[in-house]
Amino acid sequence: MSRIADRFAALKREGRGALVTYLQAYDPDPATSLAILRGLPGAGVDVIEIGMPFTDPMADGPSIQKSALRALKAGATLSRVLALVRDLRREDATTPVVLMGYLNPILSYGVDRFCTDAAASGVDGLIVVDVPPEEADEIEPQARAAGLDMIRLIAPTTDDARLPRVLAATTGFVYYVSITGITGTRSASTADLAAAIPRIRRHTALPVCIGFGIRSPAQAAEAARIADGAVVGTALVDTLAASLDEAGRARPDTVRVVLDGVRSLAEAVRTGR
Amino acid sequence: MNLPLPNSFRQGPDARGRFGEFGGRFVAETLMPLILEVEQAYAAARREPAFDAEWRRLLTHYVGRPSPLWHAERLTEHLRKGAASDKGAKIYFKRDELNHTGAHKINAVLGQILLARRMGKTRIIAETGAGQHGVATATACALFDLPCTVFMGATDVERQQPNVFRMKLLGAEVRPVTSGSATLKDAMNEALRYWVANVQDTYYCIGTVAGPHPYPMMVRDFQSVIGAETREQIMAAEGRLPDALFAAIGGGSNAMGLFHPFLDEPAVRMVGVEAAGRGLHTEEHAASLERGRPGVLHGNRMYLLQDDDGQVQEAHSISAGLDYPGVGPEHSWLHELGRVEYVGATDDEALAAFQLCSRLEGIIPALEPAHALAAVTRLAPGMPRESLLVMNLCGRGDKDIFTVAKHLGVAM
Numbered sequence: 152m153s154r155i156a157d158r159f160a161a162l163k164r165e166g167r168g169a170l171v172t173y174l175q176a177y178d179p180d181p182a183t184s185l186a187i188l189r190g191l192p193g194a195g196v197d198v199i200e201i202g203m204p205f206t207d208p209m210a211d212g213p214s215i216q217k218s219a220l221r222a223l224k225a226g227a228t229l230s231r232v233l234a235l236v237r238d239l240r241r242e243d244a245t246t247p248v249v250l251m252g253y254l255n256p257i258l259s260y261g262v263d264r265f266c267t268d269a270a271a272s273g274v275d276g277l278i279v280v281d282v283p284p285e286e287a288d289e290i291e292p293q294a295r296a297a298g299l300d301m302i303r304l305i306a307p308t309t310d311d312a313r314l315p316r317v318l319a320a321t322t323g324f325v326y327y328v329s330i331t332g333i334t335g336t337r338s339a340s341t342a343d344l345a346a347a348i349p350r351i352r353r354h355t356a357l358p359v360c361i362g363f364g365i366r367s368p369a370q371a372a373e374a375a376r377i378a379d380g381a382v383v384g385t386a387l388v389d390t391l392a393a394s395l396d397e398a399g400r401a402r403p404d405t406v407r408v409v410l411d412g413v414r415s416l417a418e419a420v421r422t423g424r
Numbered sequence: 425m426n427l428p429l430p431n432s433f434r435q436g437p438d439a440r441g442r443f444g445e446f447g448g449r450f451v452a453e454t455l456m457p458l459i460l461e462v463e464q465a466y467a468a469a470r471r472e473p474a475f476d477a478e479w480r481r482l483l484t485h486y487v488g489r490p491s492p493l494w495h496a497e498r499l500t501e502h503l504r505k506g507a508a509s510d511k512g513a514k515i516y517f518k519r520d521e522l523n524h525t526g527a528h529k530i531n532a533v534l535g536q537i538l539l540a541r542r543m544g545k546t547r548i549i550a551e552t553g554a555g556q557h558g559v560a561t562a563t564a565c566a567l568f569d570l571p572c573t574v575f576m577g578a579t580d581v582e583r584q585q586p587n588v589f590r591m592k593l594l595g596a597e598v599r600p601v602t603s604g605s606a607t608l609k610d611a612m613n614e615a616l617r618y619w620v621a622n623v624q625d626t627y628y629c630i631g632t633v634a635g636p637h638p639y640p641m642m643v644r645d646f647q648s649v650i651g652a653e654t655r656e657q658i659m660a661a662e663g664r665l666p667d668a669l670f671a672a673i674g675g676g677s678n679a680m681g682l683f684h685p686f687l688d689e690p691a692v693r694m695v696g697v698e699a700a701g702r703g704l705h706t707e708e709h710a711a712s713l714e715r716g717r718p719g720v721l722h723g724n725r726m727y728l729l730q731d732d733d734g735q736v737q738e739a740h741s742i743s744a745g746l747d748y749p750g751v752g753p754e755h756s757w758l759h760e761l762g763r764v765e766y767v768g769a770t771d772d773e774a775l776a777a778f779q780l781c782s783r784l785e786g787i788i789p790a791l792e793p794a795h796a797l798a799a800v801t802r803l804a805p806g807m808p809r810e811s812l813l814v815m816n817l818c819g820r821g822d823k824d825i826f827t828v829a830k831h832l833g834v835a836m
Contacts, residue, residue: 206604207610207736209451216604228733254450255720255721255730259732281451281452281723283456285440285456286449305453306452307454308454308456308623309456328452331621331622331623332621333620
């Protein structure tokens with residue numbers, strides 16, 4: 152079994168949902184980024200999602216757009232993101248790592264080589280936002296051959312006729328985008344989520360995680376209870392951004408502040424509050 | 425490439441929205457169902473004669489089509505002066521600058537707004553660079569009483585003030601976009617982001633032959649009215665097809681509209697003119713085909729200005745309408761097949777052509793077609809004297825006089 156399947160199976164036995172966190176690689180600099188990533192498992196993160204910086208992140212709100220620009224300024228490239236994952240893997244062999252980003256940098260790197268290198272670096276799954284099932288042959292065969300899961304987004308606009316098609320192209324877990332909108336802008340209501348998740352479960356046995364618009368520990372706890380996991384991204388990116396100095400550089404307490412934020416999310420997910 | 429040449433250049437795109445490897449639908453899942461809905465609605469509308477009739481009624485009585493085909497006699501004579509005695513093409517202008525709102529953009533906007541109404545959408549959004557597409561969209565929205573939001577890079581808002589004011593007069597909301605390089609590329613990102621958040625009631629009226637399928641095809645179909653008219657008009661004037669077509673390329677909508685009806689006429693040479701900015705040897709240009717490589721942005725695969733890591737680079741052009749790092753997928757495909765030649769014209773060459781056209785023909789062109797004209801002044805003197813050349817004068821220069829004055833050192 153893959154690390155992703157292992158982890159969700161273990162959490163199921165434990166009787167709780169997963170905390171999935173998103174942070175952009177190299178934000179605000181490689182050393183700080185690595186220190187935060189290394190601290191995530193200890194702070195209670197179950198699945199680590201790492202953003203691959205791109206100049207034009209179509210599905211992301213202002214926070215993650217700015218974070219991508221900080222990361223690019225700090226020298227981020229796909230090969231450096233993979234090196235970061237290898238550094239993380241030296242200390243952690245079990246926490247699943249999922250890379251999230253956009254297709255163009257992967258095309259530029261070479262899809263075959265990227266999938267092979269990512270798997271060899273310890274990556275478990277990919278979320279490529281701008282590759283819907285209609286374009287899956289751009290990357291899915293290569294990802295599958297390398298043993299990477301292709302985690303797909305399901306949106307509120309994905310209707311029942313379309314769901315099976317999207318799910319058929321999904322492995323690892325399902326990422327439910329809880330709002331029609333971009334990252335970090337608004338949140339779904341409990342009622343919406345309570346209706347949406349069973350609709351997805353009727354079509355798949357894969358774990359379902361909820362993302363986009365989950366900011367507070369309480370929201371994370373609720374999402375992890377309704378589904379199999381909660382993804383928190385923008386809130387942590389905002390915490391990181393707020394800890395930087397005027398020039399956008401990390402301060403001595405940046406790593407601690409971000410990990411403190413993670414710990415309170417993890418505690419909420421574990422206690423269900 | 426070892427692919428066999430297709431027996432028609434006019435059959436694209438395929439069912440996946442591809443022109444060869446270009447095009448496609450690279451959008452987030454949230455948008456995908458809506459993209460499919462637009463595709464279905466457009467396919468249904470095309471089958472309906474009443475839809476076409478309504479669009480053509482608007483083109484005739486509101487836009488003022490057909491636009492004239494003008495024999496630019498003084499320009500022709502001027503360029504023959506420097507040419508060999510048997511050289512110097514006869515030059516015609518397809519005068520789409522005479523359209524209501526001052527450019528070709530209105531052709532596709534009206535088609536799309538009629539489609540949006542059929543789809544029951546009640547809000548319209550658009551991106552704009554120079555402001556021509558924004559003005560056209562704001563105009564159609566005023567006519568059809570639809571709320572309109574136009575996304576425009578903050579840099580472009582600064583350099584295209586007259587069009588910003590026009591859009592506001594027409595009742596549109598103009599949202600300056602400050603992310604990224606704050607130009608057309610970022611306006612399109614922001615429009616797509618807004619659309620994702622407002623899918624239920626909003627139609628995104630894209631201004632060029634780019635974006636996810638079906639936009640490149642749909643905008644091309646509407647803009648092909650330019651080429652179809654040109655074909656009839658040149659036959660009436662000269663009794664034969666033209667030898668060469670010239671048009672400026674940003675995203676490529678006016679060029680695609682002129683070229684498409686002629687693509688299967690092997691004797692018709694086609695030249696697309698990209699913005700070479702401060703020169704193709706510099707990094708400040710917008711020549712996606714000549715200096716870019718295939719990549720994916722804004723929902724489609726196309727030639728793209730990007731660095732070695734696949735990060736999108738900023739384009740540069742004196743013309744805000746050409747200041748875009750990509751180019752439509754059909755142009756990308758025609759470029760690789762070699763059916764259309766793509767050349768560059770610099771900021772300075774465009775400025776010179778802008779002034780030349782004003783003085784010789786009494787027509788102040790927009791900076792976008794001034795690029796096409798710059799290539800005409802370079803290439804027409806080498807063409808046989810009996811050859812016929814048609815250039816798409818796709819926009820008028822009213823919006824650009826401040827920019828040009830600044831570059832000429834004139835205080836206004």
